[in-house]
Amino acid sequence: xxxxxxxxxxxxxxxxxxxxxxxxxxxxxxxxxxxxxxxxxxxxxxxxxxxxxxxxxxxxxxxxxxxxxxxxxxxxxxxxxxxxxxxxxxxxxxxxxxxxxxxxxxxxxxxxxxxxxxxxxxxxxxxxxxxxxxxxxxxxxxxxxxxxxxxxxxxxxxxxxxxxxxxxxxxxxxxxxxxxxxxxxxxxxxxxxxxxxxxxxxxxxxxxxxxxxxxxxxxxxxxxxxxxxxxxxxxxxxxxxxxxxxxxxxxxxxxxxxxxxxxxxxxxxxxxxxxxxxxxxxxxxxxxxxxxxxxxxxxxxxxxxxxxxxxxxxxxxxxxxxxxxxxxxxxxxxxxxxxxxxxxxxxxxxxxxxxxxxxx
Amino acid sequence: xxxxxxxxxxxxxxxxxxxxxxxxxxxxxxxxxxxxxxxxxxxxxxxxxxxxxxxxxxxxxxxxxxxxxxxxxxxxxxxxxxxxxxxxxxxxxxxxxxxxxxxxxxxxxxxxxxxxxxxxxxxxxxxxxxxxxxxxxxxxxxxxxxxxxxxxxxxxxxxxxxxxxxxxxxxxxxxxxxxxxxxxxxxxxxxxxxxxxxxxxxxxxxxxxxxxxxxxxxxxxxxxxxxxxxxxxxxxxxxxxxxxxxxxxxxxxxxxxxxxxxxxxxxxxxxxxxxxxxxxxxxxxxxxxxxxxxxxxxxxxxxxxxxxxxxxxxxxxxxxxxxxxxxxxxxxxxxxxxxxxxxxxxxxxxxxxxxxxxxxxxx
Numbered sequence: 001x002x003x004x005x006x007x008x009x010x011x012x013x014x015x016x017x018x019x020x021x022x023x024x025x026x027x028x029x030x031x032x033x034x035x036x037x038x039x040x041x042x043x044x045x046x047x048x049x050x051x052x053x054x055x056x057x058x059x060x061x062x063x064x065x066x067x068x069x070x071x072x073x074x075x076x077x078x079x080x081x082x083x084x085x086x087x088x089x090x091x092x093x094x095x096x097x098x099x100x101x102x103x104x105x106x107x108x109x110x111x112x113x114x115x116x117x118x119x120x121x122x123x124x125x126x127x128x129x130x131x132x133x134x135x136x137x138x139x140x141x142x143x144x145x146x147x148x149x150x151x152x153x154x155x156x157x158x159x160x161x162x163x164x165x166x167x168x169x170x171x172x173x174x175x176x177x178x179x180x181x182x183x184x185x186x187x188x189x190x191x192x193x194x195x196x197x198x199x200x201x202x203x204x205x206x207x208x209x210x211x212x213x214x215x216x217x218x219x220x221x222x223x224x225x226x227x228x229x230x231x232x233x234x235x236x237x238x239x240x241x242x243x244x245x246x247x248x249x250x251x252x253x254x255x256x257x258x259x260x261x262x263x264x265x266x267x268x269x270x271x272x273x274x275x276x277x278x279x280x281x282x283x284x285x286x287x288x289x290x291x292x293x294x295x296x297x298x299x300x301x302x303x304x305x306x307x308x309x310x311x312x313x314x315x316x317x318x319x320x321x322x323x324x325x326x327x328x329x330x331x332x333x334x335x336x337x338x339x340x341x342x343x344x345x346x347x348x349x350x351x352x353x354x355x356x357x358x359x360x
Numbered sequence: 361x362x363x364x365x366x367x368x369x370x371x372x373x374x375x376x377x378x379x380x381x382x383x384x385x386x387x388x389x390x391x392x393x394x395x396x397x398x399x400x401x402x403x404x405x406x407x408x409x410x411x412x413x414x415x416x417x418x419x420x421x422x423x424x425x426x427x428x429x430x431x432x433x434x435x436x437x438x439x440x441x442x443x444x445x446x447x448x449x450x451x452x453x454x455x456x457x458x459x460x461x462x463x464x465x466x467x468x469x470x471x472x473x474x475x476x477x478x479x480x481x482x483x484x485x486x487x488x489x490x491x492x493x494x495x496x497x498x499x500x501x502x503x504x505x506x507x508x509x510x511x512x513x514x515x516x517x518x519x520x521x522x523x524x525x526x527x528x529x530x531x532x533x534x535x536x537x538x539x540x541x542x543x544x545x546x547x548x549x550x551x552x553x554x555x556x557x558x559x560x561x562x563x564x565x566x567x568x569x570x571x572x573x574x575x576x577x578x579x580x581x582x583x584x585x586x587x588x589x590x591x592x593x594x595x596x597x598x599x600x601x602x603x604x605x606x607x608x609x610x611x612x613x614x615x616x617x618x619x620x621x622x623x624x625x626x627x628x629x630x631x632x633x634x635x636x637x638x639x640x641x642x643x644x645x646x647x648x649x650x651x652x653x654x655x656x657x658x659x660x661x662x663x664x665x666x667x668x669x670x671x672x673x674x675x676x677x678x679x680x681x682x683x684x685x686x687x688x689x690x691x692x693x694x695x696x697x698x699x700x701x702x703x704x705x706x707x708x709x710x711x712x713x714x715x716x717x718x719x720x721x722x723x
Contacts, residue, residue, distance in 0.1 A: 042664070
């Protein structure tokens with residue numbers, strides 16, 4: 001253990017001296033968590049709705065008011081004509097326009113069916129469709145006085161359907177990944193660039209010891225970052241820690257073994273820091289996209305769903321969300337934990353082997 | 361001009377020699393289009409739903425069959441009791457549970473319950489809507505006479521500019537902005553900082569090439585690379601996802617050029633202010649990549665953010681560029697006076713700042 005301990009001491013010393021880096025990795029995660037949690041919010045709010053009221057009766061005004069009652073919609077500029085409606089959508093003065101045709105009140109009184117036009121800017125495929133859904137529901141409510149629902153609905157774990165509760169654990173996962181994979185990704189290649197790697201290689205240090213010692217400080221940083229972010233999320237965003245911290249810790253350790261090893265592998269196969277960063281980044285982009293962080297895995301095409309099985313982030317995300325939000329225990333998450341542990345062991349072995357091959 | 365070309369050629373050799381970085385610079389945007397284009401899809405498929413049938417009648421079995429007949433919903437499990445609901449949620453076996461009450465065959469419609477795992481808030485609402493629609497249809501088909509009278513008026517929806525709500529049509533224009541920032545700002549700042557770190561910038565500056573020519577020469581290949589990537593993204597978007605081009609190519613090229621100037625100026629500013637390559641890379645990612653992905657309306661709507669963050673979004677060049685690109689491609693709107701003014705002002709301010717700090721550093 002002698003050489004390993006000395007290597008770790010050297011790494012920690014080096015880290016402590018790099019004040020700029022230290023500030024970056026300790027302050028940045030909190031800033032990111034704060035900004036991203038507010039920014040990555042898929043809830044619909046402040047959708048600008050303009051009304052073209054060609055009927056001008058109490059009924060039509062009632063419909064317009066019913067729309068604006070919804071907390072999703074805010075009034076947009078009033079519309080004067082059909083041309084005005086088309087132009088407003090085109091230049092983006094409003095996101096959704098409702099056209100109430102002349103004679104609506106008369107048709108309703110005469111028992112003739114009438115239609116109200118809902119015109120929505122579909123440029124944003126996700127918000128456009130949902131905004132139209134809200135408008136249709138508001139109009140149906142105004143028409144029937146009922147909301148047309150059957151039975152009772154109960155939302156478990158997040159009764160208010162706040163997307164933030166769902167996003168914040170994802171952001172924590174992302175921060176942990178970036179910090180652990182990026183930093184280790186640069187670690188060995190930097191020694192290569194500076195020429196100090198040769199010096200290390202003439203010491204009696206084995207590959208296994210070198211890889212372990214090199215990643216230890218970054219594991220510690222990632223753990224501190226995770227603790228900071230989780231604590232901050234609980235205090236600031238009221239994200240519950242419904243499950244046991246032990247389950248979470250088990251998942252964290254298995255996941256860090258994966259990301260740190262992958263970072264080291266990227267570092268070993270790269271010649272410059274730029275290449276290492278690119279390699280890690282390439283991995284990150286796909287890992288994040290396929291993890292189910294932004295986009296539910298069920299929605300993906302079958303080939304992409306198969307790919308998600310290779311994504312360690314997918315399993316870690318399931319663990320973090322399961323523990324934080326649903327209070328899942330070891331038994332519930334056995335599959336994810338096992339897969340992740342297997343990935344950790346495999347990628348750590350891979351890192352040691354890659355290092356051995358690159359240096360021999 | 362010859363000198364600029366010489367520097368540009370030298371930089372081009374650097375780019376071509378670093379095969380891996382070049383491959384990433386070209387393949388990553390392509391892979392992003394393919395994956396983003398097909399993965400961002402709010403349409404639910406194969407929704408896993410558990411069934412708790414307390415009625416065990418022909419009618420209730422018919423309801424479950426109706427539910428799965430839609431093709432979107434898969435019956436993931438049949439529960440024996442309510443106790444199994446939460447265990448299934450925790451294990452991720454299903455996203456929702458349909459509870460059919462004991463009196464369903466006898467006409468109890470209000471007792472139907474839909475239990476949704478709302479840990480994923482975004483899909484929870486959609487899941488609820490799907491199940492509501494299915495159950496409502498099934499219930500109405502079974503009892504047509506008992507249905508309510510038709511409503512006096514209904515909504516007729518028309519979706520403009522993207523009638524099929526294809527996510528690729530929304531994402532591809534955003535990727536153009538993202539990749540521009542990545543290639544033009546990030547790579548340029550790295551290229552210049554590296555010469556500074558290695559000490560070769562001084563050597564170049566002792567040649568008769570003027571500093572402005574050096575910068576221009578170094579930036580040009582990346583402009584080319586960025587433009588190539590943008591063209592690739594648009595081509596793949598068009599061929600694979602049928603992203604339309606409703607506006608004028610000239611307008612698109614003009615605005616893209618303006619955005620490239622801004623991206624280069626940002627890269628220049630970063631490299632002028634950074635002491636080392638590591639700092640430059642970190643700064644470039646934090647200043648260019650993250651905000652472009654997150655604070656520009658690339659995926660997440662700006663209107664939903666708190667006011668303070670909305671103001672930050674307005675400071676991002678990509679925010680305004682995205683409005684323009686989406687407008688040109690999808691809406692066929694070619695002229696944006698407000699966005700033009702903002703982008704031009706940003707270009708001038710950032711370029712001035714960059715030029716000033718560069719002069720200071722080289723003295």
